[in-house]
Amino acid sequence: MKLNGIDVKLPRKPKGRKVRLPITHAYSRWESATGNGANATLHRQLSLAIARAVQLHGRVRVVSYLPDGIVHHGEWRSV
Secondary structure, rough: OOEEEEOOOOOOOOOOOOOOOOOOOOEEEEEEEOOOOOOEEEEOOOHHHHHHHHHHEEEHHEEOOOOOOOEOOOOOOOO
């Protein structure tokens, strides 16, 4: 790269390993399954979970993960 007619090299930083940090906030995922609750699959978005549940004539529920490791499962809802 040239800057005002002078060749300039951009500094390159060595890439370090990504460290997996502990979860510090609550988050939710959606779970879809067949009518009897078998073959449950986690989804990040509600729309994807609903689309799969419609194909299976199944159900959807929310799964909440809290920072202290507690997992809350919601009730199954028919689609």
